[in-house]
Amino acid sequence: MAVRLNEDKEIVARIKEGLKKKDGYCPCRLEKTEENKCICKEFKDQIADPEFEGYCHCMLYYKSRD
Secondary structure, three states, rough: OOEEEEOOHHHHHHHHHHHHHOOOOOOOOOOOHHHHEEOHHHHHHHHOOOOEEEEEOOOOOOEEOO
């Protein structure tokens, strides 16, 4: 299992800018809750799932199974 940043540097830059504006909370989510703090609970749960492979909700991170 490996987690990496999206290969698209433009997406990464936009999401990181959004994270700064929202004090580390996912820029794709409206609510500022602990569950939406980057790395969000949704993606942490996906990381824990051995069958999951793909991007987090905002496309900043990618989890591969190998």
